[in-house]
Amino acid sequence: MSEENFKIADIIFAYIKGTITESELEELTEWMNAAEDHRKLFQQIITSESYRDKDAVYRRFDSYYDFDRLWGTIRTRKRSMWKYVAAAAVIVLPLLVTFLLQMKQEGISSGKIALQPGKSLATLTLSDGSSKVLSPENFDLMDGSKRIVNDPGGLNYQVEDTSTCAETTYNEITVPRGGEYKVTLSDGTRIWVNSESYIRFPVVFQGDERRIWVAGEVFLEVAKDAERPFIVNTEKLDVKVLGTRFNVRAYPDEKCVQTTLVEGCVQVDNSRGEVAVLHPSEQLVYDVRDGNHEVREVDTELYVSWKDGVYVFVSQRLEDIMSLISKWYDVDVFYQNSAVKDMMFSGRLKRYENAEALLKVLERLGGVKFSVQGKTVVVEDE
Known part of the structure; x- marks a missing residue:
């Protein structure tokens, strides 16, 4: 393993722990943008539970690879060296990150344990496939002709003239465990993205609707637009609104999908084509096992206070x-x-x-x- 890869692995560990510095963020972003495999590997590490379990990684590794033989081949076949080095990096980097994680955990466990809260951390994937690690730092960047501003208040899409946007392009935000992030979309809709969550959205909304895709948990304050309904797609439900405040919880590992309405009115369509209309202080609970749903009155603070x-x-x-x-x-x-x-x-x-x-x-x-x-x-x- 090269010294450079050791360094990148340590930076990824710092990202997972929430201790990454601004200079490390820049270095990590450069590394991810250098190759598509780097970006995929990074996403795999921060979203997969298997890479947090050292034994699971070892089992997978031993099942498919002979490490000593691989490095022996690299030494003897110099002409194709870089191909094998790349293959080894894909294998070893997640293993190394897990190993570093385990070592630091063992070091921590000998003293006083403190379950530290999460931080503002996320990964932004632009329309060209490049990625940038997000934290509460100030920066501007362009996605085509669209300006994106990041500051301690979150990510803000600034589009002054939508008439120049002939093609619909999409961005994605992935928030790891122990992270959160705020996003203001081009129409003014504000989204709080909770830990272990994902959103996909147009850089500029085109046509007669505003549609985004969500996994995990988000709270939305949807900008009013009577001509264009706002639609939140989850794997099991579509939530349709004009202007409102509501919470969606749709984690893949949970048995239920919840939509909780704070203000306004929403229409919820499930995978069976059934429709329910929610009013303030109502919650729809969809059972992913049998496809049934129920609407109940709730204290919304219990379900949306996390964003405050x-x-x-x-x-x-x-x-x-x-x-x-x-x-x-x-x-x-x-x-x-x-x-x-x-x-x-x-x-x-x-x-x-x-x-x-x-x-x-x-x-x-x-x-x-x-x-x-x-x-x-x-x-x-x-």
Whole structure:
């Protein structure tokens, strides 16, 4: 492994941990834009749970590759050296990142553990396929003739004259675990993108509708436009609005998709072609297993307060609470007794505080204990 690749791997680890510096962000962006394989590898590392489990990586590696033979071939076949080096980099970089992650976790576990909250982190993919790592730094860039401004308030698409936009082009934003980001689209719609989430959207909206694609969790304040409805596509549901404030939670690993309306009115179409209309303080819950949905009245603060920096829990299952903590604090959760998953708790957690404060409160309420081992929270009953 070259010294350069060791350095890139360490920078990727810093990105995962949320400790990456501005100069490292620039270097990481240059490396991703140097080759399509680099960008794909980076996305794979930050979004795949397998790369956070060293044993899983070793098993995959041993199943498909003979490392000693590969490097022996590189040494003996100089003419095709770069081809093999590239192949080795694709294999070794995720392995190296996982190894570094494991080493740093082991170093941390010997002292006081602090479950640090997430930060403003994301990856922007432009219409030409190039990528840039986002953080609360000031910069401007162009995607074709469209200006994109980034500052501590998030990403802002500034298009003064849409008449020059003959072709619809798309951007994508991917937020890793332990990250979040804010985006203002070209029509003025504001989107809060939560941890482990993805959005795809036109740089400039064309035609008679405004359509975006979402996975994970987002909160939207949709700019009013009576002539062009705004449509949020998830894998299972379409949410159609004119101007409103609402939350969509559609994580692939969860059993339900939720749409929670704060203000305005939305129409929700499911994969069966069934339609439901929501009014303020109503939530549609779609069961991905049987395709059924129900509409219920809820306290919207419980579902949208995350975008204002607070988690509020009222008689909520412990498994659901720990799922939120897992995504935002970038930790895994292990239950020594699965029965504790259904215990009900209430509480309040400031999103940017150490999670241990909430865990101690839950312990004081009784019936459950927590311990932190590296990047894993172990849950057991008393």
